[in-house]
Amino acid sequence: MGLLTNLKDSVSRVTDRLFASDDPKRIGIYGPPNAGKTTLANRIARDWTGDAIGPESHVPHETRRARRKEGVDIERNGRSVTIDIVDTPGVATKVDYKEFLDHDIEKDDAIRRSREATEGVAEAMHWLREDVDGVIYVLDSTTDPFTQVNTMLIGIIESRDLPVLIFANKIDLDEADIKRVADAFPQHETVPLSALEGDNMDEVYDKIAEYFG
């Protein structure tokens, strides 16, 4: 029995490897809290599959569990690329439940939220080391991109040799500064967009197909 299962295991491992290149690439949507990751993930999912991934909110750490949408087919120039998108919780080095109290959330709920957020961020960091094939790094282009979290995460992504696109989000806002984002990470391609308004989504999908197809 043992021999047979071993054999089956190794056969399936071989076939896994054979078909690995056909498997959809798993693209992690990373970035600091509130950058618009879920808004983007929802827009991509809605545009190509018809349904959404998860709730968006102005409260930071709205996403506290990574959520996945598998088999998203994106059509570009008569070609179709299939990706799995993973919307991750915003990465931070600190989480204080008291900050949720400012958003009219009760203490018990705030403590639960912060615990979920910390678990979610830990999981997202783990995945980044083990389980993603490419990264969309989303930044709110109205805020300063030169933060330690951004620098560390881009460094981690680079050290793993993952293909990465920087998305400068929220360009519909007057304070948006696309150049500041592009200058912060000159070694990578920056794509401006508004995930909320749907601005520049054609280029977004072109780049996704080019980088992750």
Add this chain to the structure above:
Amino acid sequence: MPEATPSDSTTESQNGVQIDLISGSRMEGLRSMEKIRLILDGVRDGNIVILEEGLSPDEESKLIEVTMTEISPDDFTGIEIESYPHEEAADQSFLDRLMGRESTKKLTVIGPANQIETLHKDDQLISALVSRK
């Protein structure tokens, strides 16, 4: 000779701020998780930890992960961290680049988030405003 270990701040002075400067050679002999433990033990005692040579990207990602698992309400809210150089390889010497040696040396300051009021960095200076516990 036994190695010095960062002292327990509570036995020293109740209202001071302890700063641990950890040399590159001290870190060199440690495994990733030992480094992270050394940093987080210091930070959780309320100390400011300064690493002469910083961490690798992989270790930084583990530091964030472990920090997250240790956050607990009213006790530990996480860390503040800043480091040089800003851009990877910004300070690499011509020879280093020529030899393909990647510089990982980057002065890194890490402290408890609830005690660091501001941690500010510009091109040549990291400045921390620290409150006593």
